[in-house]
Amino acid sequence: MIKSFKELIEKAKVLENKKVAIVSSLSEHTVKSGILAKENDIAEPVFIGNKEKIEEILKELGKEPSDYIIEDSKSEEESALKAVEMAKKGEVDIILKGNISTSTLMKKILAKESGLRTGNLLSDVFITEDTSKDYQKLIGMSDGGINILPSLEEKKAIIDNAVKVFRRLGYEKPKVAVLSCVEYVNEKIPSTVEAKKLQEMNEKGEIKDCIVEGPLALDLAVSEFAAKLKGVEGKVVGNADILIVPNIEAGNIFGKSFTYFTHLKVGHIIVGAKIPILIPSRAETEEDRLNSIAIAVFMENLFE
Numbered sequence: 001m002i003k004s005f006k007e008l009i010e011k012a013k014v015l016e017n018k019k020v021a022i023v024s025s026l027s028e029h030t031v032k033s034g035i036l037a038k039e040n041d042i043a044e045p046v047f048i049g050n051k052e053k054i055e056e057i058l059k060e061l062g063k064e065p066s067d068y069i070i071e072d073s074k075s076e077e078e079s080a081l082k083a084v085e086m087a088k089k090g091e092v093d094i095i096l097k098g099n100i101s102t103s104t105l106m107k108k109i110l111a112k113e114s115g116l117r118t119g120n121l122l123s124d125v126f127i128t129e130d131t132s133k134d135y136q137k138l139i140g141m142s143d144g145g146i147n148i149l150p151s152l153e154e155k156k157a158i159i160d161n162a163v164k165v166f167r168r169l170g171y172e173k174p175k176v177a178v179l180s181c182v183e184y185v186n187e188k189i190p191s192t193v194e195a196k197k198l199q200e201m202n203e204k205g206e207i208k209d210c211i212v213e214g215p216l217a218l219d220l221a222v223s224e225f226a227a228k229l230k231g232v233e234g235k236v237v238g239n240a241d242i243l244i245v246p247n248i249e250a251g252n253i254f255g256k257s258f259t260y261f262t263h264l265k266v267g268h269i270i271v272g273a274k275i276p277i278l279i280p281s282r283a284e285t286e287e288d289r290l291n292s293i294a295i296a297v298f299m300e301n302l303f304e
Contacts, residue, residue, distance in 0.1 A: 001137070001169070004138070020043040021048055024076055025045075027099050030099060033293070043094065046069045046091075050073065076100045079098075081108055084108045095275065095276075096280075115274070117273060120303050122273060123270065124146050125141075125161060125162045125269055126266065129264055129265055131264065139242070139243065141242070145255075155198060164303075168298050168302065176202075176241070176244060177237075178195035178198050179217070180214070183220050198244075211236055278293065
């Protein structure tokens, strides 16, 4: 079971080296993430964008451009199309968003002719280090990046996706908390109703390879102390591995709070396509991008 990003990166080094297409590599921190991936022996970057600009950035960073693969491109759309074509041909294993709008990149990835769709729902799995306990582990959250207001069936798929990711990271039977603002069903709060249904689906074997409980407020999902004080018991209570949020607004705010208030290391990955897709925020550091690449290296053939 991988318990930290440091351990994740070390284990990624011994896996077969992957190629990561960095789409529209036109800023210093975007190029740095590729350099870090190469220097940590995790993945070989393929920079896609204006070749002269990329070479200029590499030189400014003290690197020799000839040591890197650079695919020249004149626009965001051309860069996205080139990355998708390379992925379709098996020339790259991961796609990482650089200085390109998410909508432009995802439109090319989701196109029928891309060859990257699997029929599975795409969802974003956000991962950070749980530092609230005496022991260390990774904790995931989904979905704060793709699905705006997921239905019950879509939430089931979001859980399935996140569980696949965590099982690949060594969490044999992940504990999944379906979050709301309270720990009981209230018909006026739809997320509590759906959370209970998801727990029942898990109990019936419709959601496999994990333990699902909900609804749970955040404190009850992660804090054994809070659970004890409130008299709430459960297999997931106080020790969740995966947190399922009600909608994209909650997930986006929740995820960014880790970065800006707690300054925790983070990484995240879109799964459900034939290859991992990484769409970091423009403000994410190169270290966080490296964490995402390391996660992606572990997810080969996740949805074959």
